[in-house]
Amino acid sequence: MISLRPAGFDDLGLRRALSDRMLPLLVAAMAFLAALAMAGWIGTAALSRHWQQGAGASLTVQVPQASELSAHRDQTRLAAVLALLTGTPGVASAHALSDQELTDLLKPWLGQGILYDGTERGTERLAMPIPAVIAVRLTGPGADLEPLARRIADAAPGTLVEDHGVWIRRLAVLARSLQACAGLALLLVAGVAAAVIAVATRAGLLTRREAIEIVHGLGGTDAYIAGRFAARATWLAAIGAAGGALVALPILLTLARMAAPFAGEPGSATDTLQDALGSLPAALWLALPCLPAGAAAIGFATAQGAVRRWLRRLP
Amino acid sequence: MLRFEAVGLRYERSGGRAGAPAGPEILHDISFRLEAGAFRWLLGPSGAGKTSLLRLLYLAVRPTRGRLTLLGTDVTTAPRRALPPLRRRIGVVFQDFRLLPHLSAFDNVALPLRIAGRPEGQVRADVGELLRWVGLSRHLEARPAELSGGEQQRVAIARAVIARPALLLADEPTGNLDDGQAERLMQLFKEMNRIGTTVIVATHNERLVGRHLAPALHIANGRLTGGGGPGGGAGEWPGGEDGE
Numbered sequence: 001m002i003s004l005r006p007a008g009f010d011d012l013g014l015r016r017a018l019s020d021r022m023l024p025l026l027v028a029a030m031a032f033l034a035a036l037a038m039a040g041w042i043g044t045a046a047l048s049r050h051w052q053q054g055a056g057a058s059l060t061v062q063v064p065q066a067s068e069l070s071a072h073r074d075q076t077r078l079a080a081v082l083a084l085l086t087g088t089p090g091v092a093s094a095h096a097l098s099d100q101e102l103t104d105l106l107k108p109w110l111g112q113g114i115l116y117d118g119t120e121r122g123t124e125r126l127a128m129p130i131p132a133v134i135a136v137r138l139t140g141p142g143a144d145l146e147p148l149a150r151r152i153a154d155a156a157p158g159t160l161v162e163d164h165g166v167w168i169r170r171l172a173v174l175a176r177s178l179q180a181c182a183g184l185a186l187l188l189v190a191g192v193a194a195a196v197i198a199v200a201t202r203a204g205l206l207t208r209r210e211a212i213e214i215v216h217g218l219g220g221t222d223a224y225i226a227g228r229f230a231a232r233a234t235w236l237a238a239i240g241a242a243g244g245a246l247v248a249l250p251i252l253l254t255l256a257r258m259a260a261p262f263a264g265e266p267g268s269a270t271d272t273l274q275d276a277l278g279s280l281p282a283a284l285w286l287a288l289p290c291l292p293a294g295a296a297a298i299g300f301a302t303a304q305g306a307v308r309r310w311l312r313r314l315p
Numbered sequence: 316m317l318r319f320e321a322v323g324l325r326y327e328r329s330g331g332r333a334g335a336p337a338g339p340e341i342l343h344d345i346s347f348r349l350e351a352g353a354f355r356w357l358l359g360p361s362g363a364g365k366t367s368l369l370r371l372l373y374l375a376v377r378p379t380r381g382r383l384t385l386l387g388t389d390v391t392t393a394p395r396r397a398l399p400p401l402r403r404r405i406g407v408v409f410q411d412f413r414l415l416p417h418l419s420a421f422d423n424v425a426l427p428l429r430i431a432g433r434p435e436g437q438v439r440a441d442v443g444e445l446l447r448w449v450g451l452s453r454h455l456e457a458r459p460a461e462l463s464g465g466e467q468q469r470v471a472i473a474r475a476v477i478a479r480p481a482l483l484l485a486d487e488p489t490g491n492l493d494d495g496q497a498e499r500l501m502q503l504f505k506e507m508n509r510i511g512t513t514v515i516v517a518t519h520n521e522r523l524v525g526r527h528l529a530p531a532l533h534i535a536n537g538r539l540t541g542g543g544g545p546g547g548g549a550g551e552w553p554g555g556e557d558g559e
Contacts, residue, residue, distance in 0.1 A: 011426055013417040214413050217375060218474075219403030220430045221396070315377050315398065 024240030031244025066132035237299030
């Protein structure tokens with residue numbers, strides 16, 4: 001049946017029994033924490049994905065005594081390893097770093113001392129024996145590199161195949177653990193929010209006991225009375241959660257901008273509002289509006305449950 | 316219409332919770348029958364069980380033994396969800412009015428119609444007309460606390476009859492009214508009775524009972540001591556002009 005009650009009709013006096021101060025404030029605090037937990041979840045997922053696609057799909061091969069003859073004595077050890085790498089399925093590219101690239105790579109650690117300063121600039125050569133380094137890009141993460149490593153070791157004994165996958169797998173486990181923690185925090189926050197709403201509803205039931213009994217005596221059904229409470233709790237929880245999400249937004253934007261370089265996105269030089277808003281992952285933009293919706297659902301379900309349980313004591 | 320068969324009532328000691336120890340029996344072996352359109356006084360000394368009998372009738376409690384049939388429904392065995400529609404067909408004027416203090420007179424009277432989901436246009440028309448009829452048209456927006464005792468009682472009466480109940484119960488309805496207002500109230504009850512409403516009025520006011528002679532249920536020590544015979548139907552009032 002369509003109810004045509006006037007919008008402001010507050011027969012149970014819930015505007016005072018479930019006040020618009022404490023409950024929304026508590027729900028806002030919960031929503032704030034939930035927003036941080038969600039950001040943690042989404043951020044960790046994004047970083048983990050990025051690392052797996054980036055570092056997880058790459059491989060470093062160090063070839064000592066690169067210019068000496070390989071085990072098969074037909075080419076240098078470096079050329080043999082390069083040939084093996086390029087002929088292997090799953091390898092997208094294999095690039096031997098030039099001396100200049102190696103020098104640039106090592107300079108921060110070893111300084112200029114590693115250089116044998118030639119007579120003219122541009123003829124710099126490495127002054128100490130450094131293994132050749134091959135940067136390998138794989139077509140995807142998770143390839144089985146064991147047979148390749150064996151064949152390389154046969155061709156050029158002493159060659160080191162450094163599989164980043166081990167570290168990436170460890171990072172992935174760490175990321176999954178962090179996500180589990182974030183998920184647990186979300187569940188906990190939802191549970192506490194439900195408890196807060198249940199306590200507020202029970203307090204409201206006690207202060208409005210007489211009004212409830214009168215409405216019940218006039219033929220109000222459990223659904224009618226519980227619906228009045230649930231509507232109020234839903235509204236207050238949604239308002240509170242929206243407030244909490246709004247307060248969390250600037251903090252999330254700051255965190256997102258700080259995390260951007262780790263996810264391979266260059267930090268923007270200009271600090272326009274548009275850049276700031278764009279730095280937040282799309283998933284978080286979708287997740288944030290879920291906070292008021294989720295809080296509203298928790299408010300509705302909790303109030304319905306609490307009131308219907310309480311009403312069972314009336315005949 | 317309504318039938319008591321050896322009905323007994325005892326209250327549980329702590330708020331009606333299941334498993335709470337039961338208190339002493341308040342009503343014992345109440346048996347009587349009323350047809351639709353009957354009028355009964357409910358008489359007896361204070362503490363005799365009048366209010367408990369009324370509570371059974373307006374479904375604030377269910378019998379602990381025996382069988383009670385109200386408006387065609389056996390309320391002893393009916394599921395809980397069957398009771399709200401029954402309650403909507405029962406109007407009650409409480410001794411302490413039981414108005415909602417935060418609602419205006421208009422909204423208090425409108426409450427039964429709104430609970431029943433009636434269209435707001437009909438609510439406005441019916442409530443406005445009834446409040447005019449009980450002389451409160453200038454107090455539509457007043458809260459109960461701003462009204463005198465008599466005015467609050469009139470609001471309570473208007474709320475009890477607004478949904479045209481099949482059964483109208485009143486507990487000491489003239490307690491806060493002067494003789495003129497009490498007479499006017501009796502006219503309303505009689506008018507309701509004449510159009511088919513079953514009316515039961517519990518009162519101590521012997522002068523009122525004397526002026527409006529009608530069959531009575533007498534109750535003492537939780538037992539029916541008189542008036543429990545075959546219940547009449549419409550046309551209870553002798554001489555057409557109500558024994559005045």
